[in-house]
Amino acid sequence: MNAQWRADNQVQLLINGEAYFPSVFAAIEQAREEILLETFIIYEDKVGRQLQQLLISAAQRGVRVEMLVDGYGTADLSANYIKALSDAGVHLQAFDPSPKRLGMRTNLFRRLHRKILVVDGEIGFVGGINFSADHLNDFGPMAKQDYAVHVRGPIVTDLRNATLALLEQCTRLQQRSRRWWQRALPLAADSDQASMILCIRDNQDHPNDIERHYLKALDAARERITIANAYFFPGYRLLRTLRNAARRGVKVTLVLQGRPDMPWVRLCSRLLYNYLLRDGVRIFEYCERPLHGKVALVDHHWSTVGSSNLDPLSLALNLEANLVIHDVSFNACLHEHLQALCVQRCKPVSLQRALRGHWWRAPLIFLTFHFIRHFPAMVGWLPAHIPRLQPLLREQQPTGKAT
Structure with missing residues (x-):
């Protein structure tokens, strides 16, 4: 299709x-x-x-x-x-x-x-x-x-x-x-x-469609990016694109799990905090209940809602479906909700907090990131x-x- x-x-x-x-x-x-x-x-x-x-x-x-x-x-x-x-x-x-x-x-x-x-x-x-x-x-x-x-x-x-x-x-x-x-x-x-547009990810004809739409929108961002994603451990290209957007003055906000349904999820995400925070990405942990959402918005027109997490399983292995929506009114509705979530129900993560114990976590971060990054290829064996x-x-x- x-x-x-x-x-x-x-x-x-x-x-x-x-x-x-x-x-x-x-x-x-x-x-x-x-x-x-x-x-x-x-x-x-x-x-x-x-x-x-x-x-x-x-x-x-x-x-x-x-x-x-x-x-x-x-x-x-x-x-x-x-x-x-x-x-x-x-x-x-x-x-x-x-x-x-x-x-x-x-x-x-x-x-x-x-x-x-x-x-x-x-x-x-x-x-x-x-x-x-x-x-x-x-x-x-x-x-x-x-x-x-x-x-x-x-x-x-x-x-x-x-x-x-x-x-x-x-x-x-x-x-x-x-x-x-x-x-x-x-x-x-x-x-x-x-x-x-309907974006399907499969293991045959459309292995990268969802990630490709994300990257295109993030690259073009000029004012704001907000991502609320349950299982956040994307590949290097997406991480680099987020960091580059923050460097050029885009307001980049991540809403991630603070009360995980699976403990390893928050651990994996936290391995990336220092990398993102030091270039101005804002990170909020939603602690009221487990975050299971997979939504994002860019500037005032681009939004996506669907089943795809930003982790190796969703981006490289599972069958997923996201709608990418170009519409100012829908974008505003989603933005208003996510902003209220950040202000009322989330804890901001500071760089100081992320750096605690960084000296002993740095090797773990390096090894874990590269293991998970290559995990889909290993499954292919x-x-x-x-x-x-x-x-x-x-x-x-x-x-x-x-x-």
């Missing part, structure tokens, strides 16, 4: 599960023809069960429902959960499922990490939010802070085609004509004239495999625990 810019789209920023799940579930509930869903994680909690019931209802009223889940991330669905979907006519397939070896899962890399939903070819959702209750405030202190967008317009066709391209490994779907009784869901759009979709049958029960 060759990505193209699409003009005149409606877009709405959705913050956390409180905004995301009601919009998604309403779209599924009103679906009349087709539901295409890709996700990394589904948990069998209150969110996962509500999703299941809505998809079952849709299939029972004749809607074609295609679910693509990751064989690693969605590994704990019970046989009963899968059976109920299958009996209703939902087509549930796992990306690269793999049995345990010596009690351990072996399919660690090259995951389906995209989060895409397309309903009736007219309504689309893209972001970093999985179908799990840990994206809701009432989950507790470890509830995730995350983002997605709700879109309508020409870009939805690209979202649909991206999912169909993955499905075509098993079947070919024909474009269906729309019917008169299909109704547009109301969209509280932050903008209704946004230009967008592992035996090659062909990514595949495998139906999850009702008599099968995946094993393992999603992370």
Whole structure:
């Protein structure tokens, strides 16, 4: 799929599960023809069960429902959960499922990490939010802070085609004509004239598309760059581009995890603090809850929302999907939110703090950075495999625990 810019789209920023799940579930509930869903994680909690019931209802009223889940991330669905979907006519397939070896899962890399939903070819959702209750405030202190967008317009066709391209490994779907009784869901759009492009990262034709769009925007920045990213450990080119932007007077702000869901995440990011802070990059740690977002903005027009972290797994191994959005109104909406996050809920990181213990951490920083930087190439030494979709049958029960 060759990505193209699409003009005149409606877009709405959705913050956390409180905004995301009601919009998604309403779209599924009103679906009349087709539901295409890709996700990394589904948990069998209150969110996962509500999703299941809505998809079952849709299939029972004749809607074609295609679910693509990751064989690693969605590994704990019970046989009963899968059976109920299958009996209703939902087509549930796992990306690269793999049995345990010596009690351990072996399919660690090259995951389906995209989060895409397309309903009736007219309504689309893209972001970093999985179908799990840990994206809701009432989950507790470890509830995730995350983002997605709700879109309508020409870009939805690209979202649909991206999912169909993955499905075509098993079947070919024909474009269906729309019917008169299909109704547009109301969209509280932050903008209704946004230009967008869908950026897909895969291990074949588009290995660098997301990173390339980041680099192009950062290179062109003149006033401000704000990045809020959960797992921040990019390659040298992106780090150098951020530092160069700060040197030429661009206000560069990073919002990173201060309360990590995985301890090694903050450790890796902190190895880079000194390198960035000494050239004027501002770093804020979000400490209220685990940051799971993958959003960024540049100047007053460029923004991106999606599933891609800025780490080796997302930039060089996983299947990812980001929307790049050119729109002043949406950029302003996202900027206002991130600014409030920095002021009200984050701790600024000073260069003095970053330099504490630097004398003994410097060798560790050097070795760790270069190890992680070359990690994707080392994974490439592992035996090659062909990514595949495998139906999850009702008599099968995946094993393992999603992370």
